[in-house]
Amino acid sequence: MKLKNQLLNISITGAFIILISIFLMSFNNSDTPNPVGTYQISTTMSSEFNMVLETVIDTRTGEVVSRNKVGLVKYDKVKKEK
Secondary structure (H helix, E strand, O other): OHHHHHHHHHHHHHHHHHHHHHHHHOOOOOOOOOOOOOEEEEEEEEOOOOEEEEEEEEOOOOOEEEEEEEEHHHHHHHHHHO
8 A cells, every 4th residue: 555655646746747847848938039030131143243242131120131242153152052
């Protein structure tokens, strides 16, 4: 009988710990925004200078995050590697 009570206590304790863990993991920190889907890239080819102009825009704020000029020859190499 004592062994049965010990097994019951261990089972109840284990189930309680698992339930508390699942409950605590369900909380989501919503203060940090999800960066997925917040950036947009725009590319334009300038035939006058043989360059590709890349602009990255944050879609939430409308800010331009970065602008790059890439030589057309280098751009072809980067595109083929992917």
